[in-house]
Amino acid sequence: xxxxxxxxxxxxxxxxxxxxxxxxxxxxxxxxxxxxxxxxxxxxxxxxxxxxxxxxxxxxxxxxxxxxxxxxxxxxxxxxxxxxxxxxxxxxxxxxxxxxxxxxxxxxxxxxxxxxxxxxxxxxxxxxxxxxxxxxxxxxxxxxxx
Amino acid sequence: xxxxxxxxxxxxxxxxxxxxxxxxxxxxxxxxxxxxxxxxxxxxxxxxxxxxxxxxxxxxxxxxxxxxxxxxxxxxxxxxxxxxxxxxxxxxxxxxxxxxxxxxxxxxxxxxxxxxxxxxxxxxxxxxxxxxxxxxxxxxxxxxxxxxxxxxxxxxxxxxxxxxxxxxxxxxxxxxxxxxxxxxxxxxxxxxxxxxxxxxxxxxxxxxxxxxxxxxxxxxxxxxxxxxxxxxxxxxxxxxxxxxxxxxxxxxxxxxxxxxxxxxxxxxxxxxxxxxxxxxxxxxxxxxxxxxxxxxxxxxxxxxxxxxxxxxxxxxxxxxxxxxxxxxxxxxxxxxxxxxxxxxxxxxxxxxxxxxxxxxxxxxxxxxxxxxxxxxxxxxx
Numbered sequence: 001x002x003x004x005x006x007x008x009x010x011x012x013x014x015x016x017x018x019x020x021x022x023x024x025x026x027x028x029x030x031x032x033x034x035x036x037x038x039x040x041x042x043x044x045x046x047x048x049x050x051x052x053x054x055x056x057x058x059x060x061x062x063x064x065x066x067x068x069x070x071x072x073x074x075x076x077x078x079x080x081x082x083x084x085x086x087x088x089x090x091x092x093x094x095x096x097x098x099x100x101x102x103x104x105x106x107x108x109x110x111x112x113x114x115x116x117x118x119x120x121x122x123x124x125x126x127x128x129x130x131x132x133x134x135x136x137x138x139x140x141x142x143x144x145x146x
Numbered sequence: 147x148x149x150x151x152x153x154x155x156x157x158x159x160x161x162x163x164x165x166x167x168x169x170x171x172x173x174x175x176x177x178x179x180x181x182x183x184x185x186x187x188x189x190x191x192x193x194x195x196x197x198x199x200x201x202x203x204x205x206x207x208x209x210x211x212x213x214x215x216x217x218x219x220x221x222x223x224x225x226x227x228x229x230x231x232x233x234x235x236x237x238x239x240x241x242x243x244x245x246x247x248x249x250x251x252x253x254x255x256x257x258x259x260x261x262x263x264x265x266x267x268x269x270x271x272x273x274x275x276x277x278x279x280x281x282x283x284x285x286x287x288x289x290x291x292x293x294x295x296x297x298x299x300x301x302x303x304x305x306x307x308x309x310x311x312x313x314x315x316x317x318x319x320x321x322x323x324x325x326x327x328x329x330x331x332x333x334x335x336x337x338x339x340x341x342x343x344x345x346x347x348x349x350x351x352x353x354x355x356x357x358x359x360x361x362x363x364x365x366x367x368x369x370x371x372x373x374x375x376x377x378x379x380x381x382x383x384x385x386x387x388x389x390x391x392x393x394x395x396x397x398x399x400x401x402x403x404x405x406x407x408x409x410x411x412x413x414x415x416x417x418x419x420x421x422x423x424x425x426x427x428x429x430x431x432x433x434x435x436x437x438x439x440x441x442x443x444x445x446x447x448x449x450x451x452x453x454x455x456x457x458x459x460x461x462x463x464x465x466x467x468x469x470x471x472x473x474x475x476x477x478x479x480x481x482x483x484x485x486x487x488x489x490x491x492x493x494x495x496x497x498x499x500x501x502x503x504x505x506x507x508x509x510x511x512x513x514x515x516x517x518x519x520x521x522x523x524x525x526x527x
Contacts, residue, residue: 024262042185043282054218073273079193108197122248
């Protein structure tokens with residue numbers, strides 16, 4: 001494999017590399033076997049449908065589970081980051097207004113938190129702040145007259 | 147605001163388009179998207195959220211779907227790079243490394259490391275070990291549901307061999323001849339006449355003659371059928387245009403097809419008769435058949451399509467249809483008039499053939515007895 005081809009001159013290290021590969025191999029096959037026990041939240045049918053749509057051909061169910069787990073992990077990471085953003089905002093609000101402590105216990109996923117969390121992962125989401133029905137909506141009366 | 151790669155720009159743009167799209171527009175992927183929304187909501191709930199903004203949930207589920215599509219695309223690409231069409235686990239791991247290179251994973255800088263020990267895999271193993279199992283809320287059928295199409299019976303399947311060499315056996319069989327062929331003994335006689343008197347190429351005319359005779363036969367026989375006359379012909383004369391009750395008509399014989407009867411308007415028929423008597427239009431037999439060709443083709447296909455672009459009329463037992471065949475120069479009357487006015491009108495079948503009177507009379511003589519007997523005979527041999 002790649003590891004051995006790069007270390008041709010170091011014969012001493014080939015043995016542990018081969019053993020390491022065997023370990024990795026075993027680890028991966030164990031992991032794939034364990035995937036069959038673990039049911040990912042994203043259903044297999046959905047993943048199979050979108051994989052088929054993108055041209056991915058593989059009859060192995062374990063790989064479908066692998067993709068499902070990978071996507072679930074990605075979404076869970078994004079959700080955790082968004083949750084941290086939400087909690088940070090709530091704690092900042094509570095700091096300013098100590099009278100109303102914990103006014104809003106509910107943690108709601110908002111577009112603002114989500115866009116920041118997705119930006120960390122490389123997805124750029126831009127959300128409209130508001131929609132106005134005319135160009136002069138919200139302007140000062142003075143500038144509107146002008 | 148630098149992007150980590152081409153994929154991010156695409157995702158950002160597409161997210162932007164998604165945000166600007168209206169809710170009322172239904173896309174073909176709605177079912178998959180709604181399932182993804184449920185799954186993503188379950189994941190976020192497990193992460194600690196108690197509520198969602200609807201647009202936020204839509205966006206995140208769209209991102210999840212795109213993530214799956216992206217893994218599939220890169221996995222397929224790596225498989226194709228290696229010269230394979232089916233992907234394996236290494237392709238997926240390479241795809242995950244590509245996607246994870248934005249966030250970073252341990253061992254990403256080691257370009258030549260073995261894929262089995264990739265940092266992404268280790269992270270996933272850790273995640274599976276730590277996270278609790280959340281099964282999907284609903285049970286899903288396999289989708290998309292594919293409609294099973296019945297393959298037509300081929301020549302191979304029915305066990306017969308195709309009638310000609312040029313027809314491969316994997317094609318579907320031809321329909322039964324009784325559905326479209328209605329040969330009558332007239333055809334041979336008419337062909338004989340053409341050959342004897344006219345000469346020249348008969349083959350091309352033969353087929354047209356046969357179908358032309360079929361056309362006449364069907365229309366004449368429909369008119370001379372005793373039961374139909376009672377229901378339709380006499381009543382039509384008495385009461386004018388009467389809509390025939392389709393439930394009271396007698397059943398068709400085997401292989402018969404209902405053809406709507408055609409009554410040319412009385413005014414037109416008189417004019418045509420005068421015109422045909424006066425004008426001397428040189429007519430070639432082939433051109434006469436050609437003008438009938440649309441009618442013949444229509445009989446074959448089962449509908450009439452008028453030359454001046456009127457709408458099609460299906461030939462399945464409708465009431466009388468008045469139409470005009472041909473252009474203004476030469477008006478050919480169809481033999482349907484034989485139903486009402488007897489066999490004398492046969493003379494106008496072939497248009498303005500002044501030079502063809504002898505042959506026409508001979509045709510009449512031959513056709514007369516067959517038409518007289520047509521009322522008693524059934525249409526199919």
